[in-house]
Amino acid sequence: xxxxxxxxxxxxxxxxxxxxxxxxxxxxxxxxxxxxxxxxxxxxxxxxxxxxxxxxxxxxxxxxxxxxxxxxxxxxxxxxxxxxxxxxxxxxxxxxxxxxxxxxxxxxxxxxxxxxxxxxxxxxxxxxxxxxxxxxxxxxxxxxxxxxxxxxxxxxxxxxxxxxxxxxxxxxxxxxxxxxxxxxxxxxxxxxxxxxxxxxxxxxxxxxxxxxxxxxxxxxxxxxxxxxxxxxxxxxxxxxxxxxxxxxxxxxxxxxxxxxxxxxxxxxxxxxxxxxxxxxx
Amino acid sequence: xxxxxxxxxxxxxxxxxxxxxxxxxxxxxxxxxxxxxxxxxxxxxxxxxxxxxxxxxxxxxxxxxxxxxxxxxxxxxxxxxxxxxxxxxxxxxxxxxxxxxxxxxxxxxxxxxxxxxxxxxxxxxxxxxxxxxxxxxxxxxxxxxxxxxxxxxxxxxxxxxxxxxxxxxxxxxxxxxxxxxxxxxxxxxxxxxxxxxxxxxxxxxxxxxxxxxxxxxxxxxxxxxxxxxxxxxxxxxxxxxxxxxxxxxxxxxxxxxxxxxxxxxxxxxxxxxxxxxxxxxxxxxxxxxxxxxxxxxxxxxxxxxxx
Numbered sequence: 001x002x003x004x005x006x007x008x009x010x011x012x013x014x015x016x017x018x019x020x021x022x023x024x025x026x027x028x029x030x031x032x033x034x035x036x037x038x039x040x041x042x043x044x045x046x047x048x049x050x051x052x053x054x055x056x057x058x059x060x061x062x063x064x065x066x067x068x069x070x071x072x073x074x075x076x077x078x079x080x081x082x083x084x085x086x087x088x089x090x091x092x093x094x095x096x097x098x099x100x101x102x103x104x105x106x107x108x109x110x111x112x113x114x115x116x117x118x119x120x121x122x123x124x125x126x127x128x129x130x131x132x133x134x135x136x137x138x139x140x141x142x143x144x145x146x147x148x149x150x151x152x153x154x155x156x157x158x159x160x161x162x163x164x165x166x167x168x169x170x171x172x173x174x175x176x177x178x179x180x181x182x183x184x185x186x187x188x189x190x191x192x193x194x195x196x197x198x199x200x201x202x203x204x205x206x207x208x209x210x211x212x213x214x215x216x217x218x219x220x221x222x223x224x225x226x227x228x229x230x231x232x233x234x235x236x237x238x239x240x241x242x243x244x245x246x247x248x249x250x251x252x253x254x255x256x257x258x259x260x261x262x263x264x265x266x267x268x269x270x271x272x273x274x275x276x277x278x279x280x281x
Numbered sequence: 282x283x284x285x286x287x288x289x290x291x292x293x294x295x296x297x298x299x300x301x302x303x304x305x306x307x308x309x310x311x312x313x314x315x316x317x318x319x320x321x322x323x324x325x326x327x328x329x330x331x332x333x334x335x336x337x338x339x340x341x342x343x344x345x346x347x348x349x350x351x352x353x354x355x356x357x358x359x360x361x362x363x364x365x366x367x368x369x370x371x372x373x374x375x376x377x378x379x380x381x382x383x384x385x386x387x388x389x390x391x392x393x394x395x396x397x398x399x400x401x402x403x404x405x406x407x408x409x410x411x412x413x414x415x416x417x418x419x420x421x422x423x424x425x426x427x428x429x430x431x432x433x434x435x436x437x438x439x440x441x442x443x444x445x446x447x448x449x450x451x452x453x454x455x456x457x458x459x460x461x462x463x464x465x466x467x468x469x470x471x472x473x474x475x476x477x478x479x480x481x482x483x484x485x486x487x488x489x490x491x492x493x494x495x496x497x498x499x500x501x502x503x504x505x506x507x508x509x510x511x512x513x514x515x516x517x518x519x520x521x522x523x524x525x526x527x528x529x530x531x532x533x534x535x536x537x538x539x540x541x542x543x544x545x546x547x548x549x550x551x552x553x554x555x556x557x558x559x560x561x562x563x564x565x566x567x568x569x570x571x572x573x574x575x576x577x578x579x580x581x582x583x584x585x586x587x588x
Contacts, residue, residue, distance in 0.1 A: 002386070002389070002499045004490075005391065007391075017390070018392070020387075025401055025402065028405075029401065030427075031417060031427075032408075032416060052427070099304055100301040100304035110585065112305065115317065117581065121570065121577070122570060122574070123519060123520060123567055125522075125541050125562070125563035125567075126563040126564065127316060127319040128544070128545070128559075129326060129559060129560055130318070130326070132549075149315070153315030154312075213409070216523045236526070249419070253415045253416065256409055256412050260408060261404070
């Protein structure tokens with residue numbers, strides 16, 4: 001193991017490590033903690049210049065205010081309307097594309113695979129004008145499904161890479177045996193491969209959920225109004241209205257950050273398995 | 282009915298040659314419509330002058346310019362600023378690698394509660410860049426921001442990072458590094474987990490430790506993690522749109538623009554709808570990105586060959 005396990009070091013070093021851990025964490029998360037604290041600080045504290053001292057009370061009314069006086073609740077619902085269909089769509093499509101690319105040795109296999117992989121890395125700006133134009137022409141501008149359709153298509157690239165590598169690692173004899181038995185290709189997919197894909201589906205679902213929930217660029221390009229804007233774009237426009245009202249900006253930020261954070265903590269193992277794909281041989 | 286047909290024996294072979302395309306069709310069609318084809322369209326559009334509108338009959342109103350947009354880019358000072366800033370992003374973002382490795386090594390112990398520490402260190406990556414941008418705007422805020430106060434207490438004079446044309450880009454990059462370091466850290470933690478223990482022990486018996494151990498024994502084994510870390514860091518640096526948009530809108534005086542943001546400004550921003558010019562900027566960004574994408578594909582292709 002590298003570095004040498006701390007248990008093998010002197011007692012002094014162990015003590016230092018035990019203290020250094022929480023201190024390092026505190027410094028690392030300092031900006032976040034500051035914002036979390038500001039989100040429950042009464043507006044009067046900020047007015048009096050009490051930015052970092054003890055709050056004079058815990059002001060849950062900041063949260064109450066943004067829920068009742070701004071459409072932040074609507075923005076969060078809009079985010080769910082985009083995020084959940086995208087997760088289902090992208091995972092569903094990539095199960096099939098991944099299966100096709102992992103199991104069949106047709107000629108264009110690698111070419112198609114590399115198209116998915118390369119497409120996944122292109123800068124969003126090269127897609128912006130045509131995608132926006134197409135969405136407008138189809139009458140899907142400023143709707144949740146216009147945004148979700150694009151996300152499904154784009155995320156299919158990354159998801160295909162993941163699914164294909166996952167299926168490649170499964171024992172191929174399973175499929176061979178089924179073929180000898182005369183099982184149809186569709187049934188091999190649905191009854192043999194699919195049940196083994198649960199960990200991959202879980203990993204991709206949390207990842208795609210986080211990516212889409214956090215997306216800001218496409219939310220700005222493809223939506224406009226309160227009725228369809230997701231939380232990221234909504235928070236940005238609220239930020240424009242709340243100039244220097246940091247207790248509100250902070251409360252909004254914490255709310256926007258919460259769903260992916262909860263998702264991450266619930267599904268940590270899957271999340272990290274998804275992100276570190278390829279980091280080990 | 283369909284199942285009965287599938288059971289007849291002679292279809293077996295043809296089924297296996299058609300099946301992959303049927304499985305691919307929905308995903309590939311969506312991907313072509315929304316990703317592959319728009320790239321072709323954007324490249325075409327970059328040779329036109331177009332305000333994004335159609336005439337009454339629904340015809341495209343663009344005017345062909347040839348290389349006109351690209352010629353204009355060469356003499357556009359805002360484009361030069363954006364390109365330089367992109368370079369700064371690219372170079373400074375690479376700091377995420379040593380920093381992420383350092384934190385990973387720091388956390389790669391088995392003491393009580395270490396798993397919680399690892400997840401909390403990873404936190405910045407999970408939250409939206411919009412939120413990261415707001416957090417750092419607050420951190421840098423003149424007169425009361427924590428960073429401002431800190432500098433003031435050291436030098437007696439606070440610095441309004443986001444209002445200073447020479448500092449602003451570095452301020453935004455620092456904000457971007459926060460989640461990026463967390464990402465690299467998790468890649469290296471996974472990598473360190475898989476370093477062969479016998480090699481470490483053998484090297485230890487030979488008297489290797491500290492830097493030499495890291496450089497000659499551990500890092501070579503972390504190569505796959507390093508490769509992925511470089512790729513995601515380069516992409517993260519070139520995609521830097523959210524932070525610029527949230528923290529400064531490209532200002533002050535356009536000094537924090539990057540290509541991705543300048544493109545958006547030209548095509549959809551307050552400077553009007555110069556779709557063709559925007560597309561030309563996007564093509565330049567795409568070309569830069571393509572260098573790295575090709576490298577990645579080339580390596581994947583080599584790995585596939587080896588199997």
